Amino acid sequence: MxxxxxxxxxxxxxxxxxxxxxxxxxxxxxxxxxxEQIAKPILVEGPAGVGKTELAKAVxxxxxxxxxxxxxxxxxxxxxxxxxxxxxKQLLYTQILKDKLGEVLxxxxxxxxxxxxxxxxxxxFFSKEFVEPRPLLQALEQxxxxxxxxxxxxxxDAEFESLLLEILSDFQVSIPELGTIAAAVAPTxxxxxxxxxxxxxxxxxxxxxxxxxxxxxxxxERIVESRVPGISQTLRKQLVSFIHSIRTLDLKKQxxxxxxIDWARVLVLLQAPELGxxxxxxxxxxxxxxxxxxxxxxxxxxxxxxxxxxxxxxx
Amino acid sequence: xxxxxxxxxxxxxAVSKIGFDERGILRDTLLLTLAKSEDEKxxxxxxxxxxxxxxxxxxxxxxxxxxxxxxxxxPQDQGGQPAGGGQSQNLGPLAQMLLTQDPAEIAAAMANAxxxxxxxxxxxxxxxxLFSSRILERMGIARLNDDxxxxxxxxxxxxxxxxxxxxxxxxxxRDRVAQALLLYGREEAENLRNEILRNAPLARIExxxxxxxxxxxxxxxxxxxxxxxxxxxxxRRGHLDVRRTLRRNAAWGSVPFLTAWKRxxxxxxxxxxxxxxxxxxxxxxxFFLLLIHSLHEVVSDVRSYAFSGHLIEVSDILESKSAExxxxxxxxKVGFGSSDYGSSFADFERQWMETVTPQTTVIVLGDARSxxxxxxxxxxxxxxxxxxxxxxxNPEGRLTWGFGDSEMPRYQTFCNVVRQCATAQQLERxxxxxxxxxx
Numbered sequence: 001m002x003x004x005x006x007x008x009x010x011x012x013x014x015x016x017x018x019x020x021x022x023x024x025x026x027x028x029x030x031x032x033x034x035x036e037q038i039a040k041p042i043l044v045e046g047p048a049g050v051g052k053t054e055l056a057k058a059v060x061x062x063x064x065x066x067x068x069x070x071x072x073x074x075x076x077x078x079x080x081x082x083x084x085x086x087x088x089k090q091l092l093y094t095q096i097l098k099d100k101l102g103e104v105l106x107x108x109x110x111x112x113x114x115x116x117x118x119x120x121x122x123x124x125f126f127s128k129e130f131v132e133p134r135p136l137l138q139a140l141e142q143x144x145x146x147x148x149x150x151x152x153x154x155x156x157d158a159e160f161e162s163l164l165l166e167i168l169s170d171f172q173v174s175i176p177e178l179g180t181i182a183a184a185v186a187p188t189x190x191x192x193x194x195x196x197x198x199x200x201x202x203x204x205x206x207x208x209x210x211x212x213x214x215x216x217x218x219x220x221e222r223i224v225e226s227r228v229p230g231i232s233q234t235l236r237k238q239l240v241s242f243i244h245s246i247r248t249l250d251l252k253k254q255x256x257x258x259x260x261i262d263w264a265r266v267l268v269l270l271q272a273p274e275l276g277x278x279x280x281x282x283x284x285x286x287x288x289x290x291x292x293x294x295x296x297x298x299x300x301x302x303x304x305x306x307x308x309x310x311x312x313x314x315x
Numbered sequence: 316x317x318x319x320x321x322x323x324x325x326x327x328x329a330v331s332k333i334g335f336d337e338r339g340i341l342r343d344t345l346l347l348t349l350a351k352s353e354d355e356k357x358x359x360x361x362x363x364x365x366x367x368x369x370x371x372x373x374x375x376x377x378x379x380x381x382x383x384x385x386x387x388x389x390p391q392d393q394g395g396q397p398a399g400g401g402q403s404q405n406l407g408p409l410a411q412m413l414l415t416q417d418p419a420e421i422a423a424a425m426a427n428a429x430x431x432x433x434x435x436x437x438x439x440x441x442x443x444x445l446f447s448s449r450i451l452e453r454m455g456i457a458r459l460n461d462d463x464x465x466x467x468x469x470x471x472x473x474x475x476x477x478x479x480x481x482x483x484x485x486x487x488x489r490d491r492v493a494q495a496l497l498l499y500g501r502e503e504a505e506n507l508r509n510e511i512l513r514n515a516p517l518a519r520i521e522x523x524x525x526x527x528x529x530x531x532x533x534x535x536x537x538x539x540x541x542x543x544x545x546x547x548x549x550x551r552r553g554h555l556d557v558r559r560t561l562r563r564n565a566a567w568g569s570v571p572f573l574t575a576w577k578r579x580x581x582x583x584x585x586x587x588x589x590x591x592x593x594x595x596x597x598x599x600x601x602f603f604l605l606l607i608h609s610l611h612e613v614v615s616d617v618r619s620y621a622f623s624g625h626l627i628e629v630s631d632i633l634e635s636k637s638a639e640x641x642x643x644x645x646x647x648k649v650g651f652g653s654s655d656y657g658s659s660f661a662d663f664e665r666q667w668m669e670t671v672t673p674q675t676t677v678i679v680l681g682d683a684r685s686x687x688x689x690x691x692x693x694x695x696x697x698x699x700x701x702x703x704x705x706x707x708x709n710p711e712g713r714l715t716w717g718f719g720d721s722e723m724p725r726y727q728t729f730c731n732v733v734r735q736c737a738t739a740q741q742l743e744r745x746x747x748x749x750x751x752x753x754x
Contacts, residue, residue: 010340030333030343037332038325045353087572096556204351205322211353 009033022051022058023223026266031239032059041168043153043199043207049256050212052192053151059188060147069149070135072156073308078163081082082169082173084132090125124179136167137181145185153203154193161203168206215257217244228264238275239264241308245286249300251293263287275305318349338367365498406466407458410743414473415482421484423664425491428453435493438503446492512549513739517599517710528739529638535743536609543750583615584753585674587702589663591681592645593623593654599710601642601678602739606746608633614750621645622659623658624652628667654684657691664694671701676749680708680736682724683716690722692729697745699729704752708745 014029024032032055035042060067070081083169094101108114133141139148150154150164167173171183191207193199215223220240224231231239240260247254263286272279280301288294318326323749326348333344342363350356412420432449459481466474512524520528559575588607590600600621607617621629627649632641671677677698683690699705707730709716709723716723727733736745 020452026340027343027347030340031347034329034332034344034347038328039324085569091567091570201317201351205319205475209356210347211356 006152016056016062017055018226020058020061021226022054023219023226024055024058025212025215028055028210028212031208035188035208039122039171039186040146041191043191043204043208044210044212045195046212047214047254047256048194049258050214051257053149054192055212056147056149056192059190063147063188065144065188066142067149068135068139068146069151071151072153072160074122074155074157076156076160079134081134081136081160082163083134083137085126086130086132090130093125124256128178131175131178134163136175139187139189140167140171140173140181140183142187143184145183146187148187148189150189150191152194153191154196154199154236158200161200165202165206168203212255213246216227217241220244220257220260224260224264227261230268231264232273232303234274235267236264237311238305238308239267241311242275242280242304245300245304245307246287246297249297251288251296252290253288253293256289256296259287259289276310277302277305280305321454322349336443346688352591362498365494381526381569383390388531406462409453409455409459410462410477413484414461416480421487424454425450425488428496429491434492437492437495438500440496440500440504442494442664443489444495446495447485447488450488450492454484489508497595497677515739517602517739517742520598527698528602529605531739532606532742533609536606539610539743539747539750542747584676584750585616585672586614586618586676586678586749587671588617588619588678588680589626589659590619590621591623591654591656591679592621592650593652594679595652596654596682597646597740599736600680603742604629604642605638606635606742607678610746618667620663620667621649622662623649623654624658625649625655626659626662653686654681655688656681656683656685657689657694660691660694660698664697668698668701671698673701673703675702675707676752677702678708678711678749679705679726679730682709682711682721683707684720685722690725692722692725693725695729699731704731705729706732706734706745706749708734708742710737712737 010026010029010033013033014024017024017032021238029044044055046052053249056069057067087170105114105117131137135148139146153161153164168189171186172180174180188213197240214220217240220243223228224236224240228236243260243263263283266283266286267275267279270279270283281298284294284297284301288297292294326345329344329348330341333340333408335341342360345363346356346359347619350359406414409424412424428450431453432446434446434450437443437446459477463474463477463481466477508527511527512520512531517522517528554577556575556577560571561569562572563573563575564571586607588604590596590604592600604619604621607614607619610617617630618628619630619633620626629641629645632644635641637645679695695705707726711721713735715721723733732748734741734745736742
């Protein structure tokens with residue numbers, strides 16, 4: 001697998017992602033296909049836990065590319081995201097080379113001549129050897145291309161967005177001392193956002209905008225099937241149907257796909273043949289992350305379980 | 316929705332890779348490239364469906380029509396063909412086209428005529444007739460009418476067919492114009508309506524407009540949020556933070572490689588809102604509370620209180636329920652009484668005075684008509700002393716302040732800002748000014 005796999009068609013993307021255990025809807029597959037075809041980053045929005053980050057991992061895994069991840073947070077700046085000078089190394093080298101410098105400059109008679117000679121060295125201490133590449137620069141330097149995941153971009157400051165613009169549209173960065181560094185192979189860039197704040201128009205314009213919501217019942221069943229192989233068909237259907245009922249309630253945090261998968265794993269571990277009231281009530285805390293949500297859901301459990309069982313009989 | 320030239324280029328590139336074969340994928344592609352938020356996706360999806368709704372049904376309609384016509388026609392056609400063939404030489408192009416009943420050709424001719432008549436400029440429903448006749452003109456309706464007149468004399472059977480076809484054509488053009496109006500005129504009509512609504516007195520809008528008004532208020536809130544939710548930290552370039560610089564550079568003997576600069580921290584607005592919900596002011600309070608509570612990202616802390624005869628805290632009700640339910644609930648508890656500002660202020664001072672801090676803006680919304688009861692102006696003075704500012708929003712016009720039982724002049728002395736606030740636009744300005752003082 002030396003060459004990254006090409007993207008032949010939307011169907012190929014769908015089956016490729018499926019081989020990594022990521023069941024993509026057609027919209028998602030179209031987005032991935034297009035991002036490669038017209039070389040644009042994908043901006044993925046949606047509630048927490050619907051598989052935004054997973055998508056990047058799946059794309060990387062399937063195409064056999066390295067994944068470079070940049071986790072955003074408040075206060076993230078270019079020194080941590082793009083590049084940094086190795087100050088300590090610069091300092092150390094100047095100390096070691098002190099004598100050498102003296103020798104070289106010794107020949108100079110006047111201060112002016114010394115300065116001229118110093119200019120001849122060029123920017124020795126501001127060359128590539130002293131640059132510490134951070135994720136964004138690393139991504140550009142990968143000889144075979146890579147998948148660059150910029151996670152939770154909404155957590156970063158608005159200034160950081162502007163920093164990304166050059167990378168996102170032209171796949172290059174400008175370092176004042178070194179000039180412009182362009183990507184050897186344009187990386188596949190995936191940005192994720194939980195919509196905590198509105199992103200700037202300039203950033204949005206440079207991306208394909210993909211919104212991943214909660215999946216439909218059929219799709220979620222397939223996701224559970226691929227992620228939790230040991231689960232029986234009956235349990236899977238009941239479980240997904242139950243979760244879809246839970247999502248109709250007014251909850252602080254709706255259970256998302258990752259919670260569905262966790263819960264399915266738990267139920268498999270407990271060797272449940274099918275959904276039961278007691279079992280559900282005991283394990284509800286896997287699904288719901290707030291005490292108030294659990295309390296709100298408890299009175300409905302019996303009805304929802306009964307519904308799920310009934311639906312399974314007829315469906 | 317704003318689509319820049321660069322975006323349409325991207326969309327075209329994407330479409331060229333995808334092709335037009337499958338409408339579903341084409342739709343996904345356009346949504347991915349053009350829309351920039353979930354709302355926009357919905358709007359664009361609806362627009363897409365609307366735009367592409369026309370060709371297919373009309374095509375199948377005419378196809379059916381022509382099919383049935385052909386089924387009925389053959390014997391007649393066979394008989395009339397030689398004569399008809401000779402006739403059609405003299406007919407205008409439109410009449411010939413209609414008689415041959417080629418739906419694709421007719422549709423193409425109509426599309427050409429429509430673009431020649433600048434159909435996409437249609438904005439108001441009153442323009443429908445104008446555009447219909449323009450399109451028909453371009454397609455050559457005048458010649459068609461002449462042909463019809465001639466044919467009624469020479470070949471009545473053919474004339475009858477042509478008349479039916481002409482009627483069908485008129486109908487198609489009308490549908491086409493109606494669809495274009497829906498597609499191109501919607502925004503304009505909506506803007507006009509919103510503009511009227513924005514300047515209408517809130518207290519007197521009709522019940523059927525309330526939902527629209529709520530949507531408008533929500534849009535205002537979004538605009539304010541976008542304007543003010545910029546980061547609250549701003550570097551003060553030029554002011555070196557010596558301590559942090561030394562600490563950061565300790566590793567290399569305090570040679571300052573990395574500099575740290577002082578930052579200015581800005582407060583988010585804290586708001587305490589006291590809203591009169593008696594009689595005529597209730598509706599304005601309703602919209603005001605809706606606006607204030609949709610500003611989560613801009614305002615760090617809002618506490619709302621509603622009063623008429625006495626005062627209660629309503630923040631929780633507003634946070635937990637939908638707009639309509641919350642207002643119903645609040646009205647049930649304190650609404651529709653005759654207002655008593657004095658005792659309501661006293662209620663506030665007794666129970667919630669400690670929520671007012673030097674960072675708080677206190678907003679009072681009411682007509683200051685206290686039914687000749689004690690106005691409690693001294694309490695307002697104490698509130699004013701504790702808070703950053705007191706803003707009074709009065710739905711009544713300035714001219715009426717101080718007349719009858721209005722206590723406005725007495726309250727005015729203790730307020731930093733007093734403004735009239737009767738329409739949605741004034742409401743937006745008032746709130747925007749309040750937020751802006753924190754920036």
